Amino acid sequence: MRLAVGVPLALCALAACFSDSPPQLSTGGATTTGDLPPTTSTATGANSTSSSSTSEPTTTDALTTEAPTTGGCPMGQPETPWYLDGDGDGFGAGDPAGVACEPPPGAVLVAGDCDDTAIAINPDADELCNAGVDDDCDGLVDEHSPANLECDGCSLSALGDATFWVCSQPLAFSPGEAFCQQYGAAVHLVHPRNPTELAFVRDRVLDHLGQQPAELGFWTGLHRREALWDACTVNPDAIDWVALDGAPVDYLPWRLGEPNNEDCSPLCTTDVLDDPECPRENCIELAETATGAFNDRACSTAAAGLVCQARIVDP
Secondary structure (H helix, E strand, O other): OOOOOOOOHHHHHHOOOOOOOOOOOOOOOOOOHHHOOOEEEEEEOOEEEEEEOOOOOOOOOOOOOOOOEEOOEEOOOOOEEEEEOOOOOOOOOOOOOEEEOOOOOOEEOOOOOOOOOOOOOOOOOOOOOOOOOOOOOOOOOOOOEOOEOEEOOEEEEEEOOEEEEEEOOOOOHHHHHHHHHOOOOOOEEOOOOOHHHHHHHHHHHHHHHOOOOOEEEEEEEEEEOHHHOOOOOOOOOHHHEEEOOOOOOOOOOEOOOOOOOOOOOOOOOOOOOOOOOOOOOOEEEEEEOOOOOEEEEOOOOOOOEEEEEEEOOOO
8 A cells, every 4th residue: 555645654553554654755846646656565564565566767658769770771772682693794693692782792673684794695595606605695506697697508487476487408398396495495497387487487488498498397396295196086176286395286287188197007006106107197397378177187298398487484
């Protein structure tokens, strides 16, 4: 029990709460009972002890006058990953050298350099025809760019997100795919997905040849499903065909009368796509000169040429 100022000590005696020490009076001027902080008290016999809890401001409660920060940077400027730029071309390589407000020495904001020792190789460079060097760091080599329209006998072009190599390589289907793969893991025999792409590819083949042959005879990257390699079925529907680039097949502009799986012999059996001992017309070529329309053809025969294609994917 806490005593209010001005209450006679006799009242405390009557209440059996006499304290050996007189109550502490405030030095800050007159107060009322309601102004005093709450107390807790315990009594043992005639003696009691009293304690009070007060809330005093501390340094941790004080408001700071410093500018607010985020991760050690001024507000509005987040910490940024920085990449070492060894060749000074403005593009870093590898993992970030650090995350900070300001760049470490020799570091830049943009990564993606595939050769940080050569200033001419970076994502902003033009691709060149230079024996398999990936000048622009896109995972492809010797592809089309404004500075690279022809390379090693192949005509180079681009449409939308796709880049093309038109080459007069007289190869069978599987060797033709292997030829395309030299330009990058994402490069396959061509897969035209719509009339616009087919017309573009057909025109590039004619430009490459410099003439209009009776038949085009250039491989695409489309073939029958494996379960049908041994069959003598015709299979005009897209569900029975697959593309080497892994994209769905939903565009098959067949030439009139095709596919026909011509000369398919049911007397031989095979589980090989391009088995020369048991020929099946399991692969598709660009056939018709006027339109580029498709024809099924035995995969083991050498085509007049091939078209390679890759889709450019932004990082």
